[in-house]
Amino acid sequence: MNKLNLPICPSASWTPEVLDKFYIEIEKIAQEKLKLYDVYPNQMEIISSDQMLDIYTSVGLPVGYSHWSYGKQFVRESEAYKHGRMGLAYEIIINSSPCIAYLMEDNTTLLQALVISHASFGHNYYFANNYLFKQWTSPDSIIDYLVFAKKYISECEEKYGIIEVEEVLDSCHALQLYGVDKYKRPPKLSMVKEQQKQNEREENIQQQVNELWRTIPKDSQSKDNTESTKFISEPEENILYFIEKNAPMLEPWKREIIRIVRKMSQYFYPQRLTKIANEGFAVHTHHEIIHELYDQGFLTDGQMMEYYDINSAVIGQQPYHSKWFNGINPYALGFSIFKDIKRICLDPTEEDRECFTFAGCQDWISVTQDAVKNYKDESFIQQFLSPKVIRDLKLFSVVDDSSDDEMLISAIHDKKGYRHIRNVLSQSYAMSEYVPNIQVYDAKMDKDRTLILRHYINNRRLLNNTDTLDTMKHIRRLWGFNVELESVNEKNEMLVKYTVTHNTTSIDVNKK
Amino acid sequence: MSYIFIDRRKDNKNKNVVNRQKFLDRVKSRVKEAVQDAIKNGNIADILSKKRENVTVPAKDIKEPTFTHSSGGFKERVYPGNKQFTTGDRVPRPPSGEGKGREGSNSGEGEDEFSFTISRDEFLHYLFDDLELHDLIKKESLHIDEYQMKRSGFVPEGDPGRINLLRSMHNSSARRRALKTPKKKKIKLLEEEKLTLLLALELTSIPEEKSNILLRIEEIDTELSNLKRRLDNVPFIDTIDLRYHNYVKQQIPITMAVMVCILDTSGSMGEWEKEMAKRFFMLLYLFLTKNYKKIELVFVRHHTEAFEVDEEEFFNSRETGGTMVSPALTLTHNIIKDRYPLNKYNIYVTQISDGDNYRHDNEPTLDIIKNKLLPIVQQYLYIETTKNGPGMLWNEYGHNLKDYDNFSMAKIEDDNQVLPVFREVFKKR
Numbered sequence: 001m002n003k004l005n006l007p008i009c010p011s012a013s014w015t016p017e018v019l020d021k022f023y024i025e026i027e028k029i030a031q032e033k034l035k036l037y038d039v040y041p042n043q044m045e046i047i048s049s050d051q052m053l054d055i056y057t058s059v060g061l062p063v064g065y066s067h068w069s070y071g072k073q074f075v076r077e078s079e080a081y082k083h084g085r086m087g088l089a090y091e092i093i094i095n096s097s098p099c100i101a102y103l104m105e106d107n108t109t110l111l112q113a114l115v116i117s118h119a120s121f122g123h124n125y126y127f128a129n130n131y132l133f134k135q136w137t138s139p140d141s142i143i144d145y146l147v148f149a150k151k152y153i154s155e156c157e158e159k160y161g162i163i164e165v166e167e168v169l170d171s172c173h174a175l176q177l178y179g180v181d182k183y184k185r186p187p188k189l190s191m192v193k194e195q196q197k198q199n200e201r202e203e204n205i206q207q208q209v210n211e212l213w214r215t216i217p218k219d220s221q222s223k224d225n226t227e228s229t230k231f232i233s234e235p236e237e238n239i240l241y242f243i244e245k246n247a248p249m250l251e252p253w254k255r256e257i258i259r260i261v262r263k264m265s266q267y268f269y270p271q272r273l274t275k276i277a278n279e280g281f282a283v284h285t286h287h288e289i290i291h292e293l294y295d296q297g298f299l300t301d302g303q304m305m306e307y308y309d310i311n312s313a314v315i316g317q318q319p320y321h322s323k324w325f326n327g328i329n330p331y332a333l334g335f336s337i338f339k340d341i342k343r344i345c346l347d348p349t350e351e352d353r354e355c356f357t358f359a360g361c362q363d364w365i366s367v368t369q370d371a372v373k374n375y376k377d378e379s380f381i382q383q384f385l386s387p388k389v390i391r392d393l394k395l396f397s398v399v400d401d402s403s404d405d406e407m408l409i410s411a412i413h414d415k416k417g418y419r420h421i422r423n424v425l426s427q428s429y430a431m432s433e434y435v436p437n438i439q440v441y442d443a444k445m446d447k448d449r450t451l452i453l454r455h456y457i458n459n460r461r462l463l464n465n466t467d468t469l470d471t472m473k474h475i476r477r478l479w480g481f482n483v484e485l486e487s488v489n490e491k492n493e494m495l496v497k498y499t500v501t502h503n504t505t506s507i508d509v510n511k512k
Numbered sequence: 513m514s515y516i517f518i519d520r521r522k523d524n525k526n527k528n529v530v531n532r533q534k535f536l537d538r539v540k541s542r543v544k545e546a547v548q549d550a551i552k553n554g555n556i557a558d559i560l561s562k563k564r565e566n567v568t569v570p571a572k573d574i575k576e577p578t579f580t581h582s583s584g585g586f587k588e589r590v591y592p593g594n595k596q597f598t599t600g601d602r603v604p605r606p607p608s609g610e611g612k613g614r615e616g617s618n619s620g621e622g623e624d625e626f627s628f629t630i631s632r633d634e635f636l637h638y639l640f641d642d643l644e645l646h647d648l649i650k651k652e653s654l655h656i657d658e659y660q661m662k663r664s665g666f667v668p669e670g671d672p673g674r675i676n677l678l679r680s681m682h683n684s685s686a687r688r689r690a691l692k693t694p695k696k697k698k699i700k701l702l703e704e705e706k707l708t709l710l711l712a713l714e715l716t717s718i719p720e721e722k723s724n725i726l727l728r729i730e731e732i733d734t735e736l737s738n739l740k741r742r743l744d745n746v747p748f749i750d751t752i753d754l755r756y757h758n759y760v761k762q763q764i765p766i767t768m769a770v771m772v773c774i775l776d777t778s779g780s781m782g783e784w785e786k787e788m789a790k791r792f793f794m795l796l797y798l799f800l801t802k803n804y805k806k807i808e809l810v811f812v813r814h815h816t817e818a819f820e821v822d823e824e825e826f827f828n829s830r831e832t833g834g835t836m837v838s839p840a841l842t843l844t845h846n847i848i849k850d851r852y853p854l855n856k857y858n859i860y861v862t863q864i865s866d867g868d869n870y871r872h873d874n875e876p877t878l879d880i881i882k883n884k885l886l887p888i889v890q891q892y893l894y895i896e897t898t899k900n901g902p903g904m905l906w907n908e909y910g911h912n913l914k915d916y917d918n919f920s921m922a923k924i925e926d927d928n929q930v931l932p933v934f935r936e937v938f939k940k941r
Contacts, residue, residue, distance in 0.1 A: 012668035019517055027515075042515040051520065054527040069576055071535025074528040075628045098516070105521055106665055120515075166534070174578050302752030305687055319593020328592060396594040400605065402584035409601040412594055425590040436579045461585035470577035 005297035012108040019044075019103075022113045022298075023120075029292045030121040034285065035365050039128050040099040040139060042120040047102050053078050055092055055102060062100065063146045065153040065260070067169050091115040095271070097139040099124040110303040111310065117289035122282030129373050130278070132270035142267060148194050149260045156253050168254050171474035172240065172261035177435050179240035179262040180269045198256055235439040235454060238262070239475070242440045248449055249480045258478065273376040273431065280334015281372050283315060284342075287335070317393060336389045337380070341367055344386060351387055377429040385425065387418045397424045402460075436463055438485070449481040457489045462496060465507055472500040536634065539569045543630060547638045565635045568627045636798060661759040670756025679755035687753055691746045699739050706732050769804040769858040769890075771797060772844050775826060776865035778815040778835040785897040789864040790827055791930045792895055796862060799934075804858070810847055814840035816870075820847065835868040837905070838876040845884045854888055861885060862893040867903015874908050886916050893937055894921040 008025070009018040023044075030036040047055070055062070056077050064070070090111055094100040101119040103112055127133050138145075157165045172179070236242045243250070244258040271278070290307050293299050299307075317332035318325040344352045345364035352359040358367045371384055396412040397420060411417030411424075427433065441454040453475075455463055468485065476483045487496040497508045536543060546567045597603070630638070666676060706729060713725050773793050775786070800807050811826035812818055815833050818840035840863075848859060869877065886892055896906050902923070913919045920937040924930055 016517060016519070023515060023517075043518065044515070045518045045520045047520045047523075051523070051527075066530040066534060068531065068534040068538045068574075071528065071531035071533065071538075072574055072626075074532055075535060076626075079628050098514075108668065162534075170576070173576055177578060300752075302750075305683075305690070305752060308690070309683070309686060317592050319595070320591035321593065321595070325593075328590070393592045394594040395590050395592055396597055397588055397590045398603075400587045400589070402586075405605070406602045407605050409597040409599060409603065410588060412597055412599050414599070417599060421590055424588050428589060434581075436581055438579055455579075459586040461581045461587070464580045464582045467577050467580045470575070471579050474577070 007300045007303075008298045009109045010300045010302070012110070014109040014112055018109060019112055019116070022109075022293075023116055025293060025296075025298055026113065026117050026121065026289055029289050030117070030285070033292055034121075034288055035369070036121050036125045036285070039121060039124040040097040042101065042124065043098040044101045044103055044116065044120060046105055048105050052089065052092070052102065052104055053081060056089075061094065061146055062143065063150050065150045065169075067173075068166065069170075069173060091119045093119040093123045094142075095123075095127040095133060095137055095139050095267075096142050099127065099139070108306065110299065110306045113293065113299070114286050114290060114307065114310070117286035118282045121289070122285030123278065125285070126274070126278045126281050126372055129369070130270065130274060130376075131374055132273060132376055136270050137267050145194060145263065149264070152198070152256065152260065156257065160253065165257070167477065168257050169261070171477045172258055174471045174474040175240050175478075176261060176265045178438065179238060179258075179265040181238050181241070181266065182269075231443045231445045232440065235441050237437075237439045239438070239440055239453070240265075243451075243475070243478050246443060247479050248445075250478065254478070270376075273378070273429075274380075275330045276334040276337075276377040276429065277371065277375060277380040278334070279330045280336075280338045281368075283311075283331055283335040284338035284368070287311070287339075319394070333389075333393070336392060337384050337386070338368060338371070340386050340389050341371060341384055343388075349388075355386060378426050381429065382422060382426040385422045387413075387415075390418055390421055395421050395425065397421050432458060436461075441486070451475065451479045451481065451483045453483065453485040455485060455487040457487055457495065460489075462487060463498075465498075468498055469500060469505045469507070472498060473505070476500050476502070535574075536630070539567070539573060540638075542569045542573065543567050543634075543638050546630075547635060550635075565632075566627060566629050568625050570625050574626060632801075636801070661761060664758045664760045666755045667758045668752070668755060670758065674757040674759070676755045676757055680749070680753050683753035683755065684749045687750060688746055688748070692743060695739050695743050699736060699743070702732050702736055702739070706736075768806045768808070768856055769800055769860060770808045770810060770848070770852045771800060772810045772812060772847070772859065772861045773826070774812045774814065774840050774844060774861065774863040774865075776815070776835055776837075776863075776868070777813045777829060777831045778868065779832040780835070780866050780868050781897075784899075785866055786827060788897040788924050788927075788930060789895070792864060792924070792934065793862065795930065795934045796860070796893075800860065808852070808857075810844075812840050812844055812847075814843075818843040834870060835865070836873045837863075837865070837869050838873050838880060841877060841880040841885065845880065848888065859889045860891050860893070861889050862895065864895045864897060865903070865905060866898045867896045867905045869904050869908075871904070874904070877905075878908065878912050881913065881919075882916075886913075886918060889918060892916075892919045894919070895933070895937075896921070896923045898923065899925060 008021050009015075023042075030039075053074070056073070090104060090107055092102045099120065101115070101124075103115050107115060127137075127139060133139075153165060153169075231246075232242075240258050240262045244255045244262065247255070290299070290304075294304050294307075315329070315332045315335050317329050342364040344356055344359050345361050345367055348356070348359035361367065371380060375383060390413045394413055396417070397410045399408040399410045401408075411420040413421070437456045437458060438453055439456070440451065442452040444450045444452070453472075463485075472483050472485060482499065482501045484500075485498040486494045487498075488494050493510070495510050497510070499506045499508075546565060550565055666679060709725050709729050709732070713722060713729075716722055716725070771793075775781075775789055777786075797807065797809070809823065811821050811823060813821055813826055813829065813831075814835070814837070815831045816836045816839070820843065821829070844861060852859065881892065894905070894909055896903060906921070906923070909919075909921055913921075922933045922937045924933050
């Protein structure tokens with residue numbers, strides 16, 4: 001074969017100069033061949049395996065406030081690593097600007113090239129262009145905000161005691177998934193502004209909350225009127241936000257901590273919704289770049305073999321009956337879809353032409369970038385999962401209905417089943433599937449200040465009683481007064497009611 | 513687009529120390545229980561040989577609750593790798609926790625208990641909880657730089673002696689399969705084509721066709737021999753397959769200490785007194801292991817005479833008769849002088865007794881301690897195990913030695929006092 005260039009580094013051990021040369025070639029390919037122009041500046045940090053374990057624990061962030069649950073996570077990860085149950089990731093990437101990627105020092109030359117392509121171009125492009133990330137995160141100020149949060153929380157520990165702070169954090173963490181605005185854009189973060197604002201907030205909020213008390217009507221006449229008035233007109237899905245702004249007796253610093261947890265949760269929200277597409281695109285990107293590097297002669301045959309060995313492990317999908325089966329591998333599903341988008345654009349079959357308007361358009365780069373920019377997992381699967389991918393992965397869907405003593409195979413990878421499987425798979429990545437839909441319904445501000453939550457039942461799935469009461473105890477700790485939660489079905493009938501007061505818990509089942 | 517590489521390997525590696533400590537504090541009572549159990553159930557050697565101690569915490573102690581669904585209701589899920597189902601099949605529900613119903617529990621919720629190990633240092637930390645260790649150690653304690661080789665993963669280049677066969681062969685087999693399969697496929701196709709051509713050759717009688725076929729067969733033959741040659745050229749093992757064990761050099765600081773145990777084995781020392789002595793020595797040993805890599809033990813028992821013995825004999829022999837302390841101290845001093853140069857060893861002497869001594873021996877005893885031992889030892893501990901009030905030594909030592917910084921004494925009067933007394937003597941400074 002005619003190769004234009006000599007391999008950059010045939011040896012497996014690399015030097016900083018080697019990484020530099022690779023970066024330049026990779027960037028050239030990423031831009032000229034894949035048109036990945038719009039990315040954040042790259043900052044690649046070389047770290048040891050100990051440091052990698054550290055970063056695992058802090059959910060991949062370079063700084064973070066300390067909390068026992070991260071210690072638990074760290075103990076778990078390092079035990080698994082020590083006992084050989086788990087290898088370490090080759091790379092971790094942070095949605096920030098500059099975009100920070102961690103490269104393990106133990107990685108071979110080929111792996112470093114792979115990781116730079118995967119993280120610093122694949123993920124980086126995804127972060128910089130996907131609509132959810134653009135809408136919900138502020139990559140240029142996240143690191144500053146983390147520094148602010150860490151400092152603020154350790155100051156609180158000094159002022160109010162470690163235990164006290166830990167309790168507030170425990171309670172906030174219990175509500176992490178309920179600290180997200182799904183429709184409103186949060187304001188941009190900035191450390192300086194955040195510190196100023198924090199001081200102002202501390203002074204103002206307590207006054208505002210006290211304001212509420214003054215509105216309590218004094219004469220009994222108007223009291224009757226307020227009975228029917230709700231404190232909030234629309235249910236609020238951001239429970240942490242509601243508590244931060246409305247808890248009657250909460251000290252200002254606790255409100256600030258709630259806010260910190262809320263901001264963090266908001267920052268991670270897009271990552272939860274784009275696992276498949278984000279990982280799929282990153283694998284797709286490194287796959288294209290590594291092949292191009294090889295074609296241009298920058299990689300040796302041996303390095304290419306190494307690549308196939310690694311890549312097949314990354315994108316392997318265990319069948320449901322395997323003892324290694326651990327759900328659908330997001331890398332496998334995501335990569336299969338992106339690979340198939342390219343095939344459909346370049347070399348479509350009759351079947352593809354029926355399903356996809358872009359079939360045969362040849363411009364796979366634009367179609368791929370559209371898939372990156374405008375979709376989350378749910379819609380990405382709905383839009384791009386092709387019959388061929390369903391066939392290749394031999395997907396099938398199973399109905400598990402507790403009113404039936406057996407399970408039903410509802411569709412398999414045949415002509416009748418494609419659409420159904422696509423719908424079910426897409427739906428399974430909707431947040432409502434795994435996070436129960438619970439919102440603040442009302443707060444009896446004019447009475448005993450009970451906080452009333454509502455669980456909107458979907459598909460007859462009720463709540464786990466123990467977890468619900470345990471979580472409500474945390475809500476009670478933050479709110480300061482009693483908390484009730486009603487599970488309500490589609491017909492607006494209340495089925496279960498949970499109540500938590502300062503020393504009792506109860507569950508009432510509506511026997512109807 | 514701008515970019516930058518930063519080498520962080522030299523940066524702090526222990527970002528999680530605080531988090532880990534907070535976690536341990538959270539489960540402190542469980543960790544302490546585990547430590548106490550280990551002390552209660554194990555003997556000195558077992559505890560010392562273990563590098564780490566296992567701690568199990570019930571999952572509910574460290575649960576992080578959040579709202580979750582219960583198992584009932586309607587669910588529909590997609591799974592990969594169908595092999596026998598068709599639409600409309602009904603299958604029995606697998607028992608919960610197994611098979612398809614299961615989603616990976618990465619979050620770890622759903623486990624009954626959470627096990628982890630604490631390091632030897634943490635073990636000792638919880639055992640000796642709040643003792644001020646640092647002050648006890650000779651500041652200029654000796655460090656001899658030594659190296660040890662530690663395994664650290666696999667590398668593709670290295671010393672032939674360190675080859676890892678399993679990994680190398682795994683790579684070799686994968687590579688051979690990848691390189692050979694397409695060629696084998698092609699050979700098979702060509703051979704099939706050749707067979708059909710030979711058949712056609714039999715059947716046809718048109719000379720033009722015959723020569724065409726022969727031409728093609730010739731082509732196929734050259735291609736076949738080419739392919740076969742290339743197939744044979746795929747090496748069984750190639751340098752790119754090879755994997756070697758990697759070793760890194762690690763520095764080990766060594767500090768050495770000698771612990772001299774002096775025990776009164778005269779008739780007045782009963783089983784209980786000895787048991788207490790044993791526990792105390794054990795704690796001291798553990799305590800020292802926290803700070804010294806290597807500890808040598810010297811056992812001296814005495815009644816009116818003193819002998820150096822091994823551990824077995826030390827705790828198990830019984831003597832009768834009276835007690836004299838000074839011979840034991842003289843022997844101790846001689847042993848140290850002969851075998852343990854002061855520039856290499858830190859020396860700890862512990863004397864355990866019920867407090868008896870011949871009256872005329874008090875003078876020489878105090879003299880040896882004051883003038884010969886205290887100037888050279890790190891710490892001299894006197895522990896009296898007695899249920900019958902202070903013995904003679906208690907008063908003598910108390911009057912004459914209490915001003916020396918490296919002398920401490922304490923009394924053990926019942927079983928539960930060993931640990932508190934231990935703390936007491938070490939807290940003194």
